[in-house]
Amino acid sequence: MPSDALILGFDTSAAHCAAALLSGGRVLACHAEEMGRGQAERLVPLLEEMLAGAGCGWGDLSAIGVGIGPGNFTGIRISVATARGLALALDIPAIGVSTFDAEGHGHRGPHIATVPAPRGQIYVQTPDGKAELRPVAPLSDLPILTPPPPDVLAERIARVAAERRGQALPRPAPLYIRAADAAPPRDPAPVILDDA
Amino acid sequence: MSQTVTILGLESSCDDTAAAILRQTDESPPEILASIVYGQSELHARFGGVVPEIAARAHAEKLDLCVEEALAVAGLSLRDIDAIAVTAGPGLIGGVLSGVMCAKGLAAGLGLPLIGVNHLAGHALTPRLTDGAAYPYLMLLVSGGHCQFLIARGADSFTRLGGTIDDAPGEAFDKTARLLGLPQPGGPSVQAEATKGDARRFRFPRPLLDRPGCDMSFSGLKTALLRARDTILSEKGGLTRQDRADLCASFQAAVVDVLAAKTARAVTIYVEQTPAHPLLAVAGGVAANSAIRARLETVCTDLGVAFTAPPLELCTDNAAMIAYAGLELFHAGHRDDMALVARPRWPLDQAAAALLGSGKKGAKA
Numbered sequence: 326m327p328s329d330a331l332i333l334g335f336d337t338s339a340a341h342c343a344a345a346l347l348s349g350g351r352v353l354a355c356h357a358e359e360m361g362r363g364q365a366e367r368l369v370p371l372l373e374e375m376l377a378g379a380g381c382g383w384g385d386l387s388a389i390g391v392g393i394g395p396g397n398f399t400g401i402r403i404s405v406a407t408a409r410g411l412a413l414a415l416d417i418p419a420i421g422v423s424t425f426d427a428e429g430h431g432h433r434g435p436h437i438a439t440v441p442a443p444r445g446q447i448y449v450q451t452p453d454g455k456a457e458l459r460p461v462a463p464l465s466d467l468p469i470l471t472p473p474p475p476d477v478l479a480e481r482i483a484r485v486a487a488e489r490r491g492q493a494l495p496r497p498a499p500l501y502i503r504a505a506d507a508a509p510p511r512d513p514a515p516v517i518l519d520d521a
Numbered sequence: 522m523s524q525t526v527t528i529l530g531l532e533s534s535c536d537d538t539a540a541a542i543l544r545q546t547d548e549s550p551p552e553i554l555a556s557i558v559y560g561q562s563e564l565h566a567r568f569g570g571v572v573p574e575i576a577a578r579a580h581a582e583k584l585d586l587c588v589e590e591a592l593a594v595a596g597l598s599l600r601d602i603d604a605i606a607v608t609a610g611p612g613l614i615g616g617v618l619s620g621v622m623c624a625k626g627l628a629a630g631l632g633l634p635l636i637g638v639n640h641l642a643g644h645a646l647t648p649r650l651t652d653g654a655a656y657p658y659l660m661l662l663v664s665g666g667h668c669q670f671l672i673a674r675g676a677d678s679f680t681r682l683g684g685t686i687d688d689a690p691g692e693a694f695d696k697t698a699r700l701l702g703l704p705q706p707g708g709p710s711v712q713a714e715a716t717k718g719d720a721r722r723f724r725f726p727r728p729l730l731d732r733p734g735c736d737m738s739f740s741g742l743k744t745a746l747l748r749a750r751d752t753i754l755s756e757k758g759g760l761t762r763q764d765r766a767d768l769c770a771s772f773q774a775a776v777v778d779v780l781a782a783k784t785a786r787a788v789t790i791y792v793e794q795t796p797a798h799p800l801l802a803v804a805g806g807v808a809a810n811s812a813i814r815a816r817l818e819t820v821c822t823d824l825g826v827a828f829t830a831p832p833l834e835l836c837t838d839n840a841a842m843i844a845y846a847g848l849e850l851f852h853a854g855h856r857d858d859m860a861l862v863a864r865p866r867w868p869l870d871q872a873a874a875a876l877l878g879s880g881k882k883g884a885k886a
Contacts (some may be wrong), residue, residue, distance in 0.1 A: 365618055369625045369859035383630050398574065399615060402581040406619040409585040410626020414599060498582050505574035509567050514702030515750065516759030 330490065331385050334483025335372060335408075336392030336475065337364040337400040338424060343392075343475035344375050347483045353379040357475035365403050386417055390486025392478065393421040394500045395440050395448040395456070401499040408497055420486040421497025425450040427481040428470040436468045448502055458503050523547050526851065527554075529588065529602045529627070530844025533580040533620035534612025534640045535666060536561040536571045539840035540587040542595045542602070543650075545848060551650060554595035556834070556841040557587050562706060569699040571665075577615025584623040591840075599631055606847020609637030609857075610864030612666070617863040625859055636847040637857045641869045643842035645673050648802035650845040651831040655798050659791040659826075661784060661817070664805030664837075665691030665706075669876075670735050670787040671869060672794070676849035681870035682787045683735025686877060690776050691807045693739045697746055697772050701765050711769045712810050718763070718770030723749050725775040727782070735787045736876070737779055746772050773812055781816045788824045799826040806837045 331353075335344040342364045343357035354375045360367065376382060391408035394401035405421065412419035425438035425448075435452040442448050442458055449463055450456040462469065472478060525546040532539040538559040545551040561579050565571050592598060607624035610617050621637070628635035644662050648654035659682075660671045669684030688696075691708060698707030703714065725745045728738040746768060753764050760768075784801065792799055801821050807813060808830050821828035835841060868875070868884050875884030 365622060366860045366862055368622075369629055373629065373859065383632070398577070399618065402577060402615065402619050403622050406581050406584065406622035407626040409581075410623035411630045412626075413585045413588060414627045414630025496582070496585070499578070501578070505572060505578060507568050507572040507575055510569040510699060512700070514699070515754055517702060517765065518757060518759040518761045 330387035330487065331381060332388050332390055332483045332487045332490070333372065333376070333386055334390035334422070334479045334486060335368065335404055336479050336482055337368060337404045338392045338394045338396030339400065339472070339475070341475035342367045342371055343479035344372055345476065345480040345483045346375055346379055346381070347480070347487060352480055355476045355480050357479065359475070364400055368403060368407060383411070383415060386415060388417050388486055388490045389419040390422050390482040391419055391497045392427070392482050393423050393497055395424060395442070395502045398499070398501065405497050405499050418490065418494070419497050420489050420494055422482040422485045423500050424472055424478065425456065426485050427478050428472060430481045430485050432468075432470065436470050437463060437465055438470045440472055456500070456502050526603050526848060527597070527601055528604045528606055528844045528848050528851065529591070530638075530840040530847055531584060531588070531605070531607040531620045531624050532640070532643070532838060532840040532843045533584060533616040534608045534610070535616065535838055536565060536576050537838040538580050538583040538587050539838065540584070540591040541840035541844045542591050542597060543841060543844040543848060550653060551845060551848060553841045554597065555591040556839055557591045557594065558839055559583050559587055566705050569705060570695060571613070573613045573615055576613055577619060580616040580619040584620060588627070599627070602631065602633060604634040604636060604847065604851050606636045606638050606844050606850070608640045608643065608843050609861055610640065610867040612640055612865065614863060614865040617865070621861060621863040625861065629859060634851065635857045635859070635861060636850050636855060637861045638843045638846045638850065639867050639869055640843070641667060642676065642679070643846045644804045645671055645679060645869065646676060646846045646849060647804050647831045647835050647842045648800070648829055649849075650842065651835060652829050654800055654802060654829065657794070657796050658800040658802055659787060661780070661787070661801065661803045662805050663690055663780065663803065663807040665689055665695065665807075667805060668737060668739070670783070672791055676846060676853055677855070679869040681868070681873045682790055683737070683783065684876050685737045685739060687738050687740040688743065690739055690780070691805070693743050693776065694807070696743050697769065700747055700750055701760065701768060708806060708810060711773060712812065714766045714769035715773040715812065718766030718768070720770040720774035722767040723771035725771055727775055727778050730779065730782050735783050735790070737783055739776070739779075742772065742775055773810070777812050777816050780813055781820050784817055784820050785824065788820065788826050792824065792826065801826050801828050803830045804836050808836045809833050
């Protein structure tokens with residue numbers, strides 16, 4: 326029964342490890358731990374503790390909601406890779422949910438969603454869905470949303486995933502917004518002369 | 522009672538995303554049921570080397586697809602798998618992390634044992650997978666990121682005799698290709714040019730040959746090549762094809778000489794320990810170079826030691842070697858839990874003094 330669907334949501338897109346377990350629309354468990362590092366070691370044990378505390382096992386899950394950022398590149402890869410491994414093992418969908426979409430969940434009307442970025446910059450998603458990295462927050466008459474506390478973020482990720490369940494969706498992928506730092510070599514290749 | 526173990530291996534420590542399935546019944550030779558490698562060369566080509574962030578991005582979104590393809594090729598489902606082995610280091614941490622997390626997701630969801638494998642152990646144990654090599658054997662691991670001599674004594678027991686104190690030869694081949702306007706990866710393109718060149722035209726350095734021991738250095742060779750190139754460029758305004766071929770041939774000859782001389786020393790030290798079946802095995806991407814292979818074979822013949830080099834697809838990065846190393850560890854009772862750590866640095870021989878790197882991250886090799 327879809328109303329009893331068990332959805333696990335989790336997020337490591339910033340300095341935290343957060344998870345929430347939903348059954349139908351009800352929150353069975355919700356937990357977040359602040360941590361600057363160590364999410365890769367802590368994430369799966371935290372999820373297992375949450376499931377066990379609710380008297381559930383991995384096999385009871387109907388879907389996974391995973392935070393895809395934007396945020397810490399390594400952090401969003403940690404969650405996305407875990408979610409894709411779990412989805413394959415459990416043969417259930419993993420649904421990627423951006424922090425922007427989690428912020429907008431339950432919010433009526435147009436808004437601007439934001440996420441803090443490195444060096445005082447800001448990731449911004451405008452109502453047309455366009456996301457970009459900006460040096461400062463935009464000036465706008467629209468409400469400007471910011472990320473909720475990590476436990477609430479995980480809960481909303483699970484809720485958005487629950488809503489999207491049943492849709493044909495691509496596998497979750499990190500939302501980077503910013504291209505990878507890489508520059509072609511400065512030293513140009515030498516001119517090759519035809520042999521005399 | 523006969524025991525069959527089917528193990529899934531994952532590898533993502535550099536620029537290849539790989540998954541493989543290996544099966545072994547009792548003591549019979551293990552069978553590779555599938556070995557899938559998704560390369561990333563085209564993503565990195567214009568940067569003249571592997572860009573860690575680009576590699577990490579590709580791994581995170583390809584690993585599960587790679588596992589699915591391996592299962593399809595093997596004609597198996599995940600229910601047929603008994604354990605999950607994954608490269609837990611050393612390597613580019615973004616890629617290693619993606620692999621470790623995907624493996625944790627698989628192992629947790631399936632309720633299977635998880636085994637973290639040292640990538641270097643994967644290479645070092647490959648001669649057992651391909652040739653059933655008996656311990657202890659001598660291993661030359663030579664690739665884009667590594668260069669070391671190891672005596673393999675067990676799945677978790679290695680003695681390092683020496684290695685590079687700076688760059689790996691594969692790195693030097695890539696850099697040479699870049700300096701000479703040849704395509705990446707540099708190994709095959711430099712080798713192809715070298716066959717047309719005069720190896721005696723440029724006298725490049727053979728560092729550390731005058732010092733005892735098995736340590737090597739390749740960074741000075743790159744610099745010497747750059748100087749020789751720039752001398753020609755300033756004279757002619759460019760390189761002729763013959764200049765380029767001669768530079769490649771002279772460069773490759775220097776690498777071959779250093780590896781051959783140091784291999785002879787390593788073999789001598791190894792043979793003093795009177796192994797029952799003396800064997801030198803070479804693995805890693807640079808082992809694909811035919812000039813290097815031929816010279817090492819000669820060294821072994823001269824010293825009365827058998828020589829083996831796994832087939833190319835098992836010399837370069839792959840997941841079959843990770844599955845195999847995982848299988849040996851599995852039989853030895855080794856299991857990791859869900860707190861398994863991805864490690865950028867993880868020397869195989871924990872007792873040896875650091876060759877490279879130090880500080881809070883620890884020895885690189």
